[in-house]
Amino acid sequence: MKITDIVHNYSDGSSRLVCGLCRVRAFISESGAVVLLTDLDEKNDGQSVTNAVERIIKSLQEMGVVIGPATYLEHYEQDDPRCDSFDIVTIESRGGTQWKTISREEALVLMGCSPSELDDRSWQNGRIVAQADRLRFSRNPFVDSHYLESHAVVKRRLEIADAKISKSEVEALISEGAGERDIQGLLKRDLSIFGEAYAKPDDEYICFSEFPLGDGFVDFVVLTGRSRMDVILIEIKGADFNLLNADHYKEFNHKINQAAGQLRSRLGQIYRDISPFRDHVHCLRARAERGEKIHNAFLGPHHRLEVDPQKDINIRTVLIGGRTVDDRTESTKRHDYERTFTPQIRIESWDTWLRRLQRT
Structure with a gap:
């Protein structure tokens, strides 16, 4: 069962400024809590989910979006949903992060959702696009404008x-x-x-x-x-x-x-x-x-x-x-x-x- 579907802000890690976006979907299934972190490609104005995944997970926990233990999946969308990539992300207690690649079918079993959930492309989801744009424009009203020439x-x-x-x-x-x-x-x-x-x-x-x-x-x-x-x-x-x-x-x-x-x-x-x-x-x-x-x-x-x-x-x-x-x-x-x-x-x-x- 899906319980969360939002666009999440995260920091760039150096200046601590909020300047990255990803889609976060949380599910409760027989596997427990599973959190899908989807990179928003062109709508992501900061580091990729891969480069910022530790900070993303930490900020979700600090904000109370995710409470308690959960399985985190890193997700990159392609034009064809069958070609999407999925990795289980594990942050080790001693420090460091591990990635384990799994198939789309394995991801569906973990989340306990139907294939239609993953067929929903984020860039075609009006609600997600609108959320992402509101956050981007709040940071920079001219984010999509051509650079100013001298x-x-x-x-x-x-x-x-x-x-x-x-x-x-x-x-x-x-x-x-x-x-x-x-x-x-x-x-x-x-x-x-x-x-x-x-x-x-x-x-x-x-x-x-x-x-x-x-x-x-x-x-x-x-x-x-x-x-x-x-x-x-x-x-x-x-x-x-x-x-x-x-x-x-x-x-x-x-x-x-x-x-x-x-x-x-x-x-x-x-x-x-x-x-x-x-x-x-x-x-x-x-x-x-x-x-x-x-x-x-x-x-x-x-x-x-x-x-x-x-x-x-x-x-x-x-x-x-x-x-x-x-x-x-x-x-x-x-x-x-x-x-x-x-x-x-x-x-x-x-x-x-x-x-x-x-x-x-």
């Missing part, structure tokens, strides 16, 4: 939003079949569009335009990433041609092949002696982070990249141009191209590239 980050977000070009502006230019210079002119007005398309983690990027590379320039560059920096080199062509030729060979348009050849030549110079290039881009990163407008540097909201200048960099290359006619055929062609050539160059049409954008 004033500098908020200011930079607003600056970027005020100057942002819309996706519809880019789509209109592409639909008109604009040439390379017209598209470049629009995109140079707002380099955040490349951060939005390629930065990971989101909002952690520095973008450049007209970036010196080898014996020439690359149209745009994005620096992003964590620990090892990603250097994304982006070359663009116009939207005044189809990505693939119309004949039965379905080869890339000559403008794409020409641009890819130029990129591959410049990349070859970098890869043959990559250390100076790595040091160079890290130097440019540091100068841009200090506020220098070198190569039209554009800083994302979180512009101080958490990257290690001593680690290797990841170089990724993207070539954007032409229009999509047959997405399936072009996708196969692009993937074959990337697998075949070294160093790899990712080819995208303007139609596929536009799908990357989140802005309206």
Whole structure:
């Protein structure tokens, strides 16, 4: 027979602050008193039941929720109730705690309850969820809110939003079949569009335009990433041609092949002696982070990249141009191209590239 079903607060053990939650169900059966301690997963804002089990049991006894000897079961719920885990927890008189794993069937016998009791998922039980939320919100009214960003980050977000070009502006230019210079002119007005398309983690990027590379320039560059920096080199062509030729060979348009050849030549110079290039881009990163407008540097909201200048960099290359006619055929062609050539160059049409954008 179930006699208790509550959400219980427990301390974290160091500061003695109440900052953990678990579901406590007590049963009286032929086995005596049995207490089921269920971890509340995302609703538990403190240590897990396993790490806090001694303090949980002690606090239940001190509060009078459990009186006298009892068997304590540690319980973790899974999506499928048949996969739940159960352990008998024994606190030894000399100190120390022992766990003994038992099956769901053995737990049911100990508690003397029906399977429906264990089929009741805590996160789907409205009463339990409401109790847990009341306790969590009493501790922190903004517990589920996004963390507060610094004033500098908020200011930079607003600056970027005020100057942002819309996706519809880019789509209109592409639909008109604009040439390379017209598209470049629009995109140079707002380099955040490349951060939005390629930065990971989101909002952690520095973008450049007209970036010196080898014996020439690359149209745009994005620096992003964590620990090892990603250097994304982006070359663009116009939207005044189809990505693939119309004949039965379905080869890339000559403008794409020409641009890819130029990129591959410049990349070859970098890869043959990559250390100076790595040091160079890290130097440019540091100068841009200090506020220098070198190569039209554009800083994302979180512009101080958490990257290690001593680690290797990841170089990724993207070539954007032409229009999509047959997405399936072009996708196969692009993937074959990337697998075949070294160093790899990712080819995208303007139609596929536009799908990357989140802005309206």
